[in-house]
Amino acid sequence: MSAKTPMAEDSTKSKNMNDLVALCKRRGFIFQSADIYGGLQGVYDYGPLGVELKNNLKAAWWRSVVYERDDVEGLDAAILSNKLVLRYSGHEATFADPMVDCRKCKSRWRADHIKNGRCEKCGSDDLTEARPFNMMFKTTVGPIVDEESYAYLRPETAQGIFTNFRNVLDSTSRRLPFGIAQIGKAFRNEITPRNFIFRVREFEQMELEFFVEPGTDDDWHKKWVEARIDWWKQQGLASDNLVAYHQKADELSHYSKATVDILYRFPHGLEELEGIANRTDFDLGSHSKNQKELNLKAKVMENNDSTAKLTVRDTEANTESVPFVIEPSAGVDRGVLAIITEAYTEETLENGNKRIVLKIKPHLAPIKVAVIPLARNNEALVSKAESIKKTLQALGLGRILLENTGNIGKAYRRHDEVGTPICITVDFETMTESENKIAGEETVTVRYRDTMKQERIAVSKLADYVRKFFNV
Secondary structure (H helix, E strand, C coil), X not given: CCXXXXXXXXXXXXXXXXXXXXXXXXXXXXXXXXXXXXXXXXXXXXXXXXXXXXHHHHXXXXXXXXXXXXXXXXXXXXXXXXXXXXXXXXXXHHCEEEEEEECXXXXXXXHHHCEXXXXXXXXXXXXXXXXXXXXXXXXECCCCCCCCCEEEECCCCHHHHHHCHHHHXXXXXXXXXXEEXXXXXXXXXXXXXXXXXXXXXXXEEEEXXXXXXXXXXHHHHHHHHHHHHHHHHHCCCCHXXXXXXXXXXXXXXXXXXXXXXXXXXXXXXXXXXXXXXXXXXXXXXXXXXHHHHHHHHHCCCCCCCCCCCCCEEECCCCEEXXXXXXXXXXXXXXXXXXXXXXXXXXXXXXXXXXXXXXXCCHHHCCCCEXXXXXXXXXXXXXXXXXXXXXXXXXXXCCCEEECCCCCHHHHHHHXXXXXXXXXXXXXXXXXXXXXXXXXXXXXXXXXXXXXXXXXXXXXHHHHHHHHHHCCC
């Protein structure tokens, strides 16, 4: 056994959030937004590697939910929301969290996060009564600021799907069951952002609204719960760190008939990663019913018929019905945090040294392959490494990095920490005749992240080898 062979690794339950935050900043995954000015609470920026990981997670979701199915369409709706959309969806009246003030230190907290009835900052129990705080960000549209010129930054991506239901239905001729998927930004003015990127004010959602015939909704809800748990397992999350929690009746949102939360064991505890809700016909029904009122007020109609019936017609039965909807909704940022948490591993090598490695699934890895010339100033080695990098980049796997630092040991350690699945080293044996030549061909050293094992591969076979490794 090599002196570098991994001997042990920590479990997910023992992982510390501070270690993850430090790694994310050190290696360019996630930064505090505007940190040179003291930051902005609950807002984060994704660095060079973080944006790659985030994009890879979103691409995996889109591939699974849209490309691999024949019953889902995509959408990218606007972030700015017409105030009437959120009024009639119930958000203006109900999208609120309970807030309390500490009379001693004047800090404010979300009431349901207070432990033992005491302020988290100073420990005082002299707190105000809880009162609702609407979390939506309001802004003005146009040059005049008055009560008629405001809009909202959307608090969720769902309403853009519901208001486009008729547009998508008419332009695609879909029949039930079918879904509309969207990935995009949402904004919530959280009272107390916390736990790194878990609870933030600006975030992204991966959301699907899957429309079904009333009466089939319970079966579809069960199917989507199972499908979403399986998908997270495919992204590398361990089964014993995932828990399906069925919300009790008094926990359900105003629109929900049933909701199952997929919980994950984050460093700060068991918390929601994704929710799968049966929203019944609440949203489409609400938007349909309120069209009559709006159109009459605007005097665009001469009769009482709605101009926006968000229904599906059964041509055989000559009937119309408002579909029920099943909504799997996952936070991209929480997904990124879960992936990093699961992958973060501290190993003790046989020689006693420590190694930090992100054992991310290859399809999610920010850097798919690192090509490393052994000597940074050797023109022949660098030129060969550049050629290999160009060949592999053309495979369309994602980012292939030329790592021309000249220190192979440090390069390996860096790529262990950022989760690069394989490193390819172009060394002097690549360019010269040696016993490592394979049938007279040039060879390179391929090193594997998880095992640190190395083998020689012929350069001519490298592209096919990498394709097979990434299963493409």
